[in-house]
């Protein structure tokens with residue numbers, strides 16, 4: 001397989017360290033002949049990375065730094081490429097770019113990279129476990145395996161073998177694959193790594209909030225004065241806020257259904273969502289002699305919305321499109337066309 005030879009080794013080391021960043025004073029390694037792995041308590045120096053890229057000694061990365069991580073890897077320990085591809089597809093629907101790597105022996109790692117400085121691991125792990133739940137798949141390991149390192153402990157969590165171990169690269173192992181080319185090794189590994197799109201903490205927050213996911217830190221309730229009711233700490237997307245504040249003039253039932261979906265996501269109980277939407281109907285201005293929705297119609301739409309966990313945002317619904325705002329993180333991640341309902 002080919003990879004860029006134009007880059008100098010120091011430049012490769014620099015690019016690699018920026019992407020595969022974790023604890024700097026300890027790392028993991030293994031014996032390529034026997035597979036036996038161990039921990040090395042020594043700085044992650046440029047020489048360590050260089051030896052990894054040259055295929056002399058593998059480098060394993062401890063992702064967790066206190067409670068932050070700059071990357072997460074989902075370990076599909078099986079030759080079947082369908083589950084990792086399905087994971088990538090589902091992640092993409094949530095606006096998350098992911099990258100698939102052929103692991104050293106069997107299976108695949110799917111990587112998601114985060115903003116410089118990292119994101120709370122609890123948020124990254126919560127979103128990833130939600131995606132795996134949606135796939136109805138279990139027994140998949142996610143690195144980092146913990147939400148945070150224990151305080152006052154010598155535990156560093158678990159290391160994950162880093163990509164591009166030089167000895168295995170010519171065999172098409174530990175390399176990133178190109179889903180657009182039938183999972184062939186990506187033709188330019190360094191170009192791919194340099195161009196990786198990072199996920200922000202804000203984007204994770206939006207997914208957590210819009211899907212009503214619970215982490216230990218977001219279970220409080222705060223008042224929403226404009227509705228006279230309560231909602232979870234999560235925020236509604238711009239389209240829902242605009243519809244709630246301004247009311248709608250058409251497609252009241254569809255709008256009511258999606259507003260109920262969003263209110264459920266941010267944690268509003270059913271009866272409060274119905275109360276909020278009954279109040280909302282008085283802001284609607286139906287045309288052509290139509291009347292505002294009755295309480296029974298609001299109840300019916302809300303019941304349908306609360307009946308199951310809808311994962312989409314309604315972005316492609318004609319009733320919602322006029323209220324869309326390009327500042328929405330869902331919109332800016334370019335996934336509106338792919339969101340399922």
Ligand code: SF4
Pocket residue numbers: 237238239240313314315316320321323324325328329330331336
């Ligand atoms: S992209 Fe537009 S329609 Fe979709 S959730 Fe955001 S504001 Fe609403």
